[in-house]
Amino acid sequence: MSPDRAALEERLPLPLLFFWRIFYWSYERTTIPYDLMVIAILAFVWLTPPDWLGDPTARGLGLLGYLLGR
Structure with a gap:
């Protein structure tokens, strides 16, 4: 990390x-924040229904619909 960026991070609330x-x-691998961000990205990819994104090639509720039994 550059010194300017580190100085800016120190001043931010x-x-x-x-x-x-x-x-x-900017979180390092194998830290809790890094793992939580990866989990959030994977949850978005797997659980967001294709209909919500307007995907013309997919329909239904996707994995979320399958898990909920719809």
């Missing part, structure tokens, strides 16, 4: 720092 690190993906 905690809520902004959280979003800054997520946006720039």
